Amino acid sequence: MLTKKIQTALNDQINHELASAYLYLSMAAYLEAAKLRGFAAWMRRQAREESGHAMKIFDYVNDRDARVTLHAIEQPPTAFKSALDVFERTLEHERKISGLINRLCDLAAKENDQA
Template identity: 55%
Template sequence: MLSKTLQKALNEQIQKEFYSSYLYLSMAAYTESMNLPGFAHWLKLQQKEEMGHAMQLYKYINERGGRVELLAIDQPTSEFKSPTALFEEVLKHEQSITESINKLYEKALKENDYATQVMLQSFISEQVEEEATASEILETLKMAGEKGQALLMLDRQLARRGMN
C-alpha cells in the first residue's frame, strides 16, 4: 500500500507528465506551422512517450492500492521565437522533470518504499537520455543556424526518429 504522501506525489507527477505531453503537442503544432514536419514528428513521438509515462504511474498507483486523482493541467505556451528557443525550452522542461522525479525517489527512500524506488529507476534512467537528446539537438541547432539547408537537414534527421 502506498503512503498518502507518496500517493499525492505520484499524482502530482502524473499531472506533470500529462502537462509534458500537452506541451510537446503544442510544440509540434508550432513546428508544423513553420513547415518543419520532421521537428513535428519528433515532438509528437515525445508527446506519446510522456502520455505513456503518465499512464505507467496511473497503473502503478492502482496496483499499489492507491487512488489516482487527476489534477488540472495548465495551458502550455504555443509561441516560440525560433526552433532554437523551442529546444531551449525542451531542455529546460526535461531538467525540471528530472528534478521532480529525483524528489519522488528521495521520498520513496525516506519512506523505505522499495517498490516505488524500483519503479522510478526506469524514469531516472530515461531522464538521462531525454536531457542528452534535447541538449544534442539544441547544440546542433546553435551550430547549424535556423535558416537554409542545415535546418532542413536536421528536420529530415528528426523525421527518422522511430524508424531505426
C-alpha cells in the same frame, strides 16, 4: 498500499507527465505551422512518450491499491521564437522534470518504500 505522501506525489507526477505531453504537443503544433515537419514529428513522439510515462504511474498507483486523482493541466505556451527556442525550452523542461523524479526517489527512500 502507498503512504499518503507517496500517493500525493505520484498523482502530482502524473500531472507533470501529462503537462509535459501537452507542452510537447503544443510545440509540435508550432513546428507543424512553421512547416518543420521532421521536428514536429519528433516532438509529437515526445508527447506520446510523456503520455506513456503518465500511464505507467497511473497503472502503478492502481496496482498498489491506491487512488489516482487527476488535476487540471495548465495551458502550455503556444508561441515560440524559433525551432531553436523550442528545443532550448525542451532541454530546460527535461531538466526540471528529471529533478522532480529525483525528488520522488528521495521521498520513496524517506518513506521506506522500496517498490
